[in-house]
Amino acid sequence: MPPQSGASVEKPKPGSDVGKLFTWEEIGLHSGKGNSKEDKWLVISKKVYDISHFHRLHPGGPRVISHYAGQDATDAFSAFHKDGDLVRKYLHSLLIGELAPDQPSCEPTKNEMLTNDFQELHATVKKMGLLKSSYPFFIFMFLHAFVLDIAAWLTIWYFGKSWVPFLAAVGLFTIAQIQYGFLQHDLGHISVFEKPKWNRLAHFFVMGVLKGGPASQWNHMHNQHHAKPNCFLKDPDLNMHPFLFSLGKKLSVELGKKKKKYMPYQHQHKYFSLLAPLTFAIYVQVIIFRYTIQRKKWLELAFILIFNVRACLMYVPLMGFKSLMGFYSLARLLESTWFLWVSQMNHIPMNIDYDQNLDWVSTQLTATCNVDQSWFNDWYTGHLNFQIEHHLFPTMPRHNYWKVAPLVKSLCAKHGVKYQCKSLFTAFADILRSLKASGECWQDAYLHG
Template sequence: MPPQSGSTLEEPEVKSELPQFFTWEEIGLHSGRGNSKQERWLVINRKVYDISQFHWRHPGGIRIINHYAGQDATDAFTAFHKNEDLVKKYLCSLQIGELAPDQPNCEPSKNELLVKDFRELHSTVKKMGLMKPSYGFFLFMFMHAFLLDVAAWVTIWYFGKSWVPFLVGVAMFTVGQIQYGFFQHDLGHVSVFQNTKWNRISHFIVIGILKGGSHNWWNYMHNQHHSKPNCFRKDPDLNMHPFLFSLGKKLSVELGKKKKKYMPYQYQHTYFWFAPMIFIPFILLILIRFTIKRKKWVEFALMMIYNIRVCLMYIPLMGFKSFMAFFWLSRYLESNWFIWVSQMNHIPMNIDYDKNADWVSCQLAATCNVDQSLFNDWYTGHLNFQIEHHLFPTMPRHNYWKVAPLVKSLCAKHGVQYQCKPLLTALVDILRSLKESGQHWQDAYLLG
């Protein structure tokens, strides 16, 4: 049985054989599509690696590395691995050859000049120190969430559970939880501490005890999303298609022609408002199933500690019924906040199957930005800079605004669209996009 995601790796043996030379056409034949036993190769910095066995024990999960089988994974490798030198020693045992000298640095279908310029930009960004975190910034972000968490309890303890303190407490608890969520997101992307280990340990604790979530589940799902955003069957954030929503023009037409109708998609822009009500119990069940199935008992225990902690804090002050109203109202508001913020950058963008586009084109096609302001930065956890976040996922969020002009220049040079919108426009675009996709589905369903 293959090892689980997150398993430790044994020290690899270094191969001494001279490398062979391969073409991109040969590499593309080893994508493993449709056959779990087929060989899987990928390319990193012109070196060819056979991951046919390694993908089972890849610490980042089986799927994320499989998403690049048969492709150039150089920019994804650089984006996800903060300590490249540590990882490269494991790659040595997997190397089977190199690209032939006459082969370009990336697949012929990609924009080689754009790829080259982005890699130079990434090197420049590191030299500018933009990958280094400000501990003062992250301490402030954590402390203001923690103080809101405490203030919510103090409000109920001091003023009681009448309507005004009840609603004030709900508001503070909700804001504290969403800001904890943004902070655990930073830790998950190893952007709070220089040392990867400290990010992992802190993320394990924060997402468990302060959020009631699972460290391994978050990494398993979220890294796939960053790897191939808005790519159907590779981005797990699109799992709601087609069971709840019909997303994107191409997929909607395809669904309509196949006469698939799980929901009345022509009205999906109206029932999207109810998505947060489904999201809360859905995620809870997924987390319980994931931790039990993967035998992540420590994570399961931390999730239980979170729920016990909250119950012990509030039930003695307000009783069980009032606490249930307090807790689930807060969860509903938090879910609304999270869903609208996370989807405004993605649902209105291009949604399709994986086209093996270069890293920059893939991320820019699937993401857009929201205008910068102090409120927008705080309200979105700096995910208003979604483009920069996706291009440089381990970059500390307080540096997004510094790299944004460089990214804009790169996009302008190569004719890649860089979208930035006002906050309200971005939120309304979710509904507009859902309405358009629903109409495409209906037209195809009736005429196909």
């Protein structure tokens, strides 16, 4: 018999085949909240695992797995792990039991039929080979970014450092950095090479030597974003709330009722375009060194220093150190502007709330939208115009998004889940429109709440 809700139950020993049966209500008591912050269970394919100690050793970071404590992590597990069968072998030592026969396959808060259909779709996608990458595609993406990187240096070397070649070189360097950024994003999602180890090594190199950042920090932050997108307190991409921006109508009302005012949020749609990229550019440069030093990531710090030494050796002899600082600062500001508009056009206009523990498909679809496909949009956004497909299948190589999109649309239509797709300019405008609406909600709650 499954344990009764709220009853005192002897905690099973992980790894022992005790045959314990649990209800969803019992599992929910082990969510790592309240007085039991280190007491964490989760469910994968109806099996119950105790991750109370393992979460600190989790290769993807302790927080991403902890965000599913007390919940069903089946689809998240399948989405993040290319070789699920191999990883499951290591799960046995954490096994403490399974769901009771009378329990639904997923939590009552979730759409069981949608979940089952998505799991069938995931199996179909795997059989179709859509999780396998095209090496020529990624070789081209690397080479075109590398050529732009070299072209930036050649422009200064040949034409000098007057304003026209200076700005042209800044533009070329910025584009190269953005395209390197999209490539490291692919590698971080284990979507380029078949073996995770090769992805991690290449990610380490591209992120460190070519971009000057720590790969482990990106993994730590970005995996959380994918696990719980637009979920306040779980998605690190919402860290600017509430210090710079008031995001989402519900959170804005809550902020207003608490009479908190860090910024004039009613004007946030006006200052977003300048303040967000400037703050982000400075924040990234500061946090890079803070993260690597605090966490003693000395090898990553060495690679970051190699990036900076490389830049100095390439450009200081041509333009001097002060000009290089201006060159680098302007390029990083332009890169931050590009990145923020591309990354936020799919998220800020969508629902932002606390974790509602929805099924995997609903979690991703309420937090993401797509932008129309075109060769320019694909290149300009690093194929993140297919944000829905990317979030549903994070390990899928980006050149296959367009192939799976019709199948995802059919799934959404069958279950009445809204699948949003818009033009690039509409997506950009929606960022400002949503910020304005959120700011007005905050102001109304602040004045009258």
